[in-house]
Amino acid sequence: MKKILVVETNQTSYGQRAEATGLWLGETTEFVLAVQAVGYQVDYVSPKGGYVPLDPRSMKYADAASLALYRQPAFQRAALAQTLPPAAVRPQDYIAIYYAGGHGVMWDFPADAGLRQLAEVIYQQGGYVTAVCHGIAGLLNLRRPNGEYLLVNRQVTGFTTGEEVLAGKRWQVPFLNQVEVTRRGGHFVKRRPYATFAVQDGRLITGQNPFSAQAVATKLIAALAEEK
Template sequence: MTKKVLVVVTSTNRFSDLDRATGLWLSESVHFHAVMADHGIDVDYVSSQGGYVPLDPGSLDGMDDTTWAYYNDSAFRNHYLAQSLKPQDVNPQDYAAIYFAGGHGAMWDFPNNPDLMSIADAIHANGGVTAAVCHGVVGLLGLHETDGQELIASKQVAGFSNEEEQQNQLTDAVPFLTQDALIKAGGKYSQSAAYTPHVVTDGRLVTGQNPQSARGVGEAVLQLLA
C-alpha cells in the first residue's frame, strides 16, 4: 500500500479571551507537506471540526518561497484548507504517520481531544510514526503507548518554549504553556535558542520546537518511514 501521512490542523479561529485571530501557522503544515510531496508521499489534512481551516494572520507575514508556493496554489487552498477531513472520515489504517501542525489555535482543540486521540493512538499502535511541531505538540497530551502509559512519558521531546511565548507577549493569553505541559506529562524537554530549529527523535516520536523546525520534523519522519 502506498504510504500516506495525516496532517492534523486546528479549527480554532480566535483566542478564547482576546479579540485576536488565530488558527494554523501555515508554514508549519506546508514545510512538512513539501518534504512529503518531494518524496512522493501523499498527505491528508484533518481538523477537529473538518472543513475550513483558519490561518493565523501572523503566519502570512514574511512568508518564504515554500509557503508562498502553497498559498498561491488554488488546488491546495481549495482542497486541503477549505475541505479538511472530519475525524470520523479518517481510517487510521490508511496512514503510516500522523503530524500535528501548530499555531496558537491548537492550544484549544488539540489537547485530550477524544476524536483526534483515537486516530493518533491507532496509528501509533499500528507501528506508525507520531510527530508534532511548535504548539501542535499539545496534541500529544493524552496519547498512549500500547501498554497504556502516556506516549510522551520519559521520552525526549521539544515544543514551543516558555521563552518564545514570552517573546510573543502571549504568556497570559494561552490556556497553559506548552513547555510546562510537556514536562508535567513526563516528557524530557529540551530546547534551542528562541526561533532556531530544534528537532528531537525518540523511537517513533518526532517533535520540533517552533515554526523553524517544521521542515526538520518532516525530514526526520521521512527517515523513520524509510
C-alpha cells in the same frame, strides 16, 4: 505507499479574546512540500473538519515556496476549506500523523477524542507521531495501550515557555506546553529561542518552533527510508 495525515486547527481566536489566530501556514506548507517531494501523499484533518483559519501573522513569515503552495486551489480546498473530520479518516491508511501548530491548537487539540484515537491507532500499528511548535499540544493526552502517557520518558520539544514570552502570548494561552510535557513525564529538550531544532525518540518526532517544520519532515523521511 501509505499516506501522512496532517492535523490542523479550527480555532479562530485566543479563547474568547477578539485577537485572531489559527494555523501557522508555514508549519503545514514546509512539512508538506518536503514529504511530497519524496513521493508521500498527504491528507488534512481538523477537529471539526471543514474550515481552517490562518494566523494572519504567519503570512509575513511564509517563504516563496510556501506561498506558491498556498495559492494552489487544490491545497486551499483540501488544507484550508474542506479538511476531513476525524470520523472520516481511516488510521490504517497512514504511516504517520503530523500535528501542525499555531496558537489555535492550544484550544482544540488536547481534548479532542477523535484526533486522539487516530494518533493512538497510527502509533500502535507501527506508525510515527510527529508535531511541530504548538502542535505538541495534540500529543499531551495520547496514551499507550497500558494507559500510560505516550510522552512518559520520551525526549520531546515544542514551543518553549521562553518563546511564548518573547512572542508576547505568555498570558493569552490556556497552558504552557513545556510545563505540560514535564507534568506528563516527558523530557522536554530545547535550543535557543527560534532556532531550528527537531528531536526524534523512537517513533516520536517533534520540532521546537515554526522554523522547525522542515526539520521534522527530514527526520521522518529518513526514518521511513530506513524501514524500506
